[in-house]
Amino acid sequence: MAEPIIFARLPLFRGVDGDVLDALREAATPLRLRKGEFLFRRGEPCQGFYTVVEGLVKLALPSAPGSERTVERAIEVFGPGATFGEDVLFLNTPQVADCQAQARTTVLHVSKFALWGAVERDPLLSARLLRNLSGRLHTLMRDIEAVSLQNALQRVASFLQEQAQASRRTWLACTQRVIASKLGITPETFSRVMSRFSAEKLVKLERGKIFLLDTEGLARQAAA
Amino acid sequence: MAEPIIFARLPLFRGVDGDVLDALREAATPLRLRKGEFLFRRGEPCQGFYTVVEGLVKLALPSAPGSERTVERAIEVFGPGATFGEDVLFLNTPQVADCQAQARTTVLHVSKFALWGAVERDPLLSARLLRNLSGRLHTLMRDIEAVSLQNALQRVASFLQEQAQASRRTWLACTQRVIASKLGITPETFSRVMSRFSAEKLVKLERGKIFLLDTEGLARQAAA
């Protein structure tokens, strides 16, 4: 077993009342996932929520099980410090998406009962959760905006531009296949757009990794 | 002035502590909107959140101001009892979408300061807000799923099917232009799909209103 998890350092819990934190700690279990392993799948019951301690997980909608072709739609990728799964918890529904580790990952699972209790006792925790959910809501709104109002070129450009600004470049650590899925395009289209950007010296491609060269230029592409 | 607004009857506030409720009531102002009037527009600062007392408002993303063609993407429609705008409040960002009345509408505006105070004092209110946000998050996830994984026919079918099941058929009260926008298709495409469904006796069209005839059949169309 590696180092113990410093509970109070996780963004969601920082500053939360000590007693409340103790109760949460008792209801929490760390889970280790290998790359490719599923944390949960759509339809499974929800036992609690998760925060990422280390690694990377992908939340994605699988296509209908009936259909032959197996396409999926990536929704979010969560890196260290991120909290997810609370939405399902608060609504008390089965999981709506698949959650798969994109690398060797450690997540912390907190049981729903503990969370309900903690929310009642510490308003700060509520505030954190409300902020977290609101942020995710806005992310999804931007995604819908992108997919509805922009073409493939613009979507890729604004995505890259966002990644350039964001401190957490969780997405860029994923395969291009996953990024394409998150942008709602095929890997082929993504590749074509990237090679075009590469030719225009906006990005640099190296062994499947993406480096951003010209944020300005990307912003122009996104706006056009 | 029409009848006074029964504060304690609004879904968000039902069961909330009396004192807290009083504080909120003092910080609340009713707003009346004519059809087509904007409650707020993207980019404007956020002063608080809203609940619909009567009528219908549409939340929609405008296309970039620079571009010539003026397309927009409808996100949600809120009817009586619905609460919205909390997300922007919790994140303390400018509005991300336009909000426009779809009919003569009364909304209640509650200032952000009052809400912060109330959240700290009554955990029940937090729980309500968390549930509300979670529900909206799931709605958006389903929308992304629809737009990414289904074609126009399937989207329309599953949309109609959802409306059949939902108690609140707020969307069906809108123009077809708005529905099309919410589905991420053009009014033309929507019209074509609807006339096809009409020919197949799945729906009935009458003076711009939509009546659902065969929910079963719609479900089949959605799945295919």
Add this chain to the structure above:
DNA sequence: CGAAAGTTTGAGTTGCTTCAACCGCGGTGG
């Protein structure tokens, strides 16, 4: 009644997907 907005229908266009072949690399086992 007339203007403005919403809806329908037709015809032509296109951006993205699909299908398919190929390349390069990393892991695995003989």
Add this chain to the structure above:
DNA sequence: CCACCGCGGTTGAAGCAACTCAAACTTTCG
């Protein structure tokens, strides 16, 4: 050590679902 496999990525060619443009019709509302 090297041959083989498999997966991720690249590139080309062809097809199609949905969009755009345009024109007629209908409904709404001042």
